[in-house]
């Protein structure tokens with residue numbers, strides 16, 4: 001018996017295949033902010049377009065973020081228009097470690113500043129972060 005399809009996203013071949021089997025379940029992860037140098041996860045993020053909905057489920061996002069001891073978020077993004085994908089603002093709810101209220105009308109600049117802060121904090125402990133990476137040295141020697 002086919003299971004109900006819960007998402008507004010188109011089904012991929014794996015999803016169609018998976019749904020044939022009773023007793024199995026899976027959920028897509030939306031976004032994992034990662035270090036660009038070592039791929040260490042920095043935040044677990046559930047994404048949703050802001051249609052004025054009051055609530056987006058985040059049970060799995062919180063479970064994963066809690067287990068990894070990373071910040072977890074639901075990010076509602078608002079675009080300029082239905083046919084214009086330019087993001088103009090975010091509503092953001094932190095769901096890990098604690099669940100906060102939804103912070104409204106966060107500018108793209110403010111959200112990127114927060115994301116950069118996660119990267120900066122990680123850089124202090126990143127194994128791939130070095131001041132001089134001589135293996136990748138491509139410049140000329142300093143005088």
Ligand SMILES: [Zn+2]
Nearest residue numbers: 035037038126
């Ligand atoms: Zn790193």
